[in-house]
Amino acid sequence: MNGSRACGPSDLVRHRASERPGATALVDATTRLSWAELDAQVNRAAAALRAAGPAPGDRVALSLGTGTDFAVLYLGALRAGLIAVPLNPAYTGPELAHVTADCGAALHLDATAGRALLAAAPAAEDPRADRTGESAAVLLYTSGTDGRTRGAILSVRALMANLDQLAGIEPALLTGTDVLYVPLPLSHVFGLNAGLGMALRVGATAVLADRFDPAASLDAIRAERATAVIGVPGQYAAWLGRPGVAAAFSGVRIAISGSATLTPAVVEGYAALGVPLRNGYGLTEAAPVLAITGPGELPSAGSVGRPIPGVEVELRDADGSVSEPGDPGRVFVRGPNLFSGYWTGGADAADGAAGSGGPDADGWFGTGDLAVLDDSGALRLVGRSAELVVVNGFNVYPAEVESVLAAEPGVAEVAVIGVPDERAGEAVQAYVVPVAGAALHPDDLLAAASRSLARFKLPANITVVDALPHTVTGKITKWMLAARVAGSTEGERDGDG
Secondary structure (H helix, E strand, O other): OOOOOOOOHHHHHHHHHHHOOOOEEEEOOOOEEEHHHHHHHHHHHHHHHHHOOOOOOOEEEEEOOOOHHHHHHHHHHHHOOOEEEEOOOOOOHHHHHHHHHHHOOOEEEEHHHHHHHHHHOOOOOOOOOOOOOOOEEEEEEEEOOOOOEEEEEEEHHHHHHHHHHHHOOOOOOOOOOOEEEEOOOOOOHHHHHHHHHHHHHHOOEEEEOOOOOHHHHHHHHHHOOOOEEEEOHHHHHHHHOOOOHHHHHHHOOEEEEOOOOOOHHHHHHHHHOOOOEEEEEEOHHHOOEEEEOOOOOOOOOOEEEEEOOOOEEEEEOOOOOEOOOOOOEEEEEEOOOOOOOEOOOOOOHHHOOOOEOOOOOOOEEEEEEEEEEOOOOOEEEEEEOOOOEEEOOEEEOHHHHHHHHHOOOOEEEEEEEEEEEOOOEEEEEEEEEEOOOOOOOHHHHHHHHOOOOOHHHOOOEEEEOOOOOEOOOOOEOHHHHHHHHHHHHHHHHHHOO
8 A cells, every 4th residue: 555645544554454454463562463453443442532522633642651552542543533642651740731731632541541441442333534634643742942842733644744755765664574673652753653653554563662671672572573673772772782682683674763863883783783773863843754874874973864755954054044065054854744833722723724833834844953964965963953952762851850950949050951871862961059058969859850750851960069150141051061071071981091
């Protein structure tokens, strides 16, 4: 089946069930579903969701771990004509309250409620009410510059366009004969569309993992005879250093990494195993993939490859003009895979007809990334135009972390920056100045922050300092803090010889 912008992910399941009903579609730690079984469960979920009260266009929040239950409810929501709102199950109560209120969720299902709904759902006919075309399919919440998350509206058109673009890459990234191992959260666009969506698009088997454990995941790759793997740099680094990695990856013909850049050492490590490791670049607003390295390439630091078919990229200076060749510029992108805007509420936005901050009138969207375009047309990321910290592919804005820490008794001032981290790509580093006479303990601050922030947003390190560097106008000079970290790291590297 060729991808079509008129159909959506739930329609792909319907087609695969008629084409290869007995072939394995989804696998998790406890469940194995054929395409026919998956299609039947999606029908049941769609009927059960509609019976629970939501009407077409309503939002259904899904706070479940990665597994077949999540996939069935997500696809069932789309088949019922609803908008899915995948949420990180690590969200705290305040974070969940903000998102569910912001999207106006008609229904919120956690793992317990989702499992109960599916268990009680009787067999049902296909409602044939799938989301299509420009209709919003998914709201994916990503951090905004003010520290609050905001919902990116991804239409069916955007989701399917990116799957079609990926399917147009030659040689093929994934085929219907592949078994794809997905140790990524389906609450994140990388796992949801580049992982699960791509498996649906080509008819591959998707093996879903709820938690990442290096040893257990290597066992699963080997036991399921995975031929393709999609993950983040920290996962590939963790696997590389473990016994059994060569045996687990012996049948893997392609491995794809995203959400952060790969180090040459990791790429070379997999090359030594005979596994081509491809590095991709994308963002939630692009559903998500924009570029990927070619087969056989050993990318330099920061290299994310060339734009995929159907995606245009421009680098622009601060004044909006196109950057000179070889100069860094802000990355602007254009393509049918781009989002419709950020959720602003209201009936129109429910179908993706409204929203703010989306592509401009000419279809271009400015990212927060700075890059250089090399002579071969490949992108090399060199920094960010904002202070965004990306931890294992999840966006963290310092303002949100700073506001939580600053609210604690005895805290006079806070500065949060991102620092390099071998496993997560980046980690959150906080500097805290105490009120005169106050005694602050990093462990106490971390415990307090954990009540309001998801785990991936928590500082990996909190340093109590006497003062922070400021400009003459009183603004904290975070670049000096980052330089201090870089200098410390360089000194440690030199000392290690």
